[in-house]
Amino acid sequence: MSWWDEWGPALPVEGGLVVSGTMRAARLGERPKSVGSDIIRRMLESVNTGIATRGRSYARNGQTVTMTIEKGRIHATVQGSAATPYSVTIACTVPEDRRQRLIEAFEHALVDPSKGIPARGTPALRDEIDTCALLDGVDITAKCTCPYGEVCKHCIALAYVAADRLDGSPIAVATFMGVRDDDLSAARGTRDSTPNPPSVPEYDARRQAKLARTLARLDGRAAPSADDVIRRASKVLRPPASVAEQLGLGPAEERS
Ligand SMILES: [Zn+2]
Structure with missing residues (x-):
């Protein structure tokens, strides 16, 4: 060939x-x-x-x-x-x-x-x-x-x-x-195996109770919007800045 x-x-x-x-x-x-x-x-x-x-x-x-x-x-x-x-x-x-x-x-x-x-x-x-x-x-x-x-x-x-x-x-x-x-x-x-800082804050009982009270206040309204719920919850849960940004919550504020 x-x-x-x-x-x-x-x-x-x-x-x-x-x-x-x-x-x-x-x-x-x-x-x-x-x-x-x-x-x-x-x-x-x-x-x-x-x-x-x-x-x-x-x-x-x-x-x-x-x-x-x-x-x-x-x-x-x-x-x-x-x-x-x-x-x-x-x-x-x-x-x-x-x-x-x-x-x-x-x-x-x-x-x-x-x-x-x-x-x-x-x-x-x-x-x-x-x-x-x-x-x-x-x-x-x-x-x-x-x-x-x-x-x-x-x-x-x-x-x-x-x-x-x-x-x-x-x-x-x-x-x-x-x-x-x-x-x-x-x-x-x-x-x-590389230790990473926890990206999600731990939610203690006190903060969970506060969240429940906060959201309960929404119950009195005719129809709370999803945005209302997220905004209120975020004030208690204080999500990381990147999450807050994705939710349109603006830069994280120092809350107590
Ligand atoms: Zn060939």
Whole structure:
């Protein structure tokens, strides 16, 4: 087999992985808007337009037979024109000095890594995961067992299919970037053992009684509004400043 074999038509794949929705336009020179489009952009930088076009066509036609996202890499088999599918790998190498920061970002953004539900996290960290800033300074490489020898259409096809999967799953991004559940639980353990000042004041019996009396006074009204209740309760309970602000109660006053 020579590189010339790869110019023949690709063998059709039954049930191959197809890129969902519109094929994203990850244009060269543009700031990518997601981890997936950043990977595509980097792959496209290494190829000519002919390879890029054929790779996109492979992705669209479902030439990717299998794909797994493993720690630090995405592995796939992509069917070309030869009888046996090629083995394609896109690898991610995170510099050691960025690794801890990365683990922290994922640890905050993924509430339950075993289920992969992105539910909690500070907006800044979530944003970090949603955007390409996550890949800054990170090395992404691709290789394929086909005879072409450089970044090929099979790598391009995988980049598109993988981008689809990565952009729908922060846990997949974490795995690709080499962050595993045990890294996250280690980070969580460190954080949980750090003593934090209680953010909620303790409500003693005296204050509870005062709250009950305060709210009871509202009972005489025809229909106290929810705002009334919250405002009165907050005078007794003195919520933390951030909560007071969210409730529209203004800055906390010193109350006795
Ligand atoms: Zn190839």
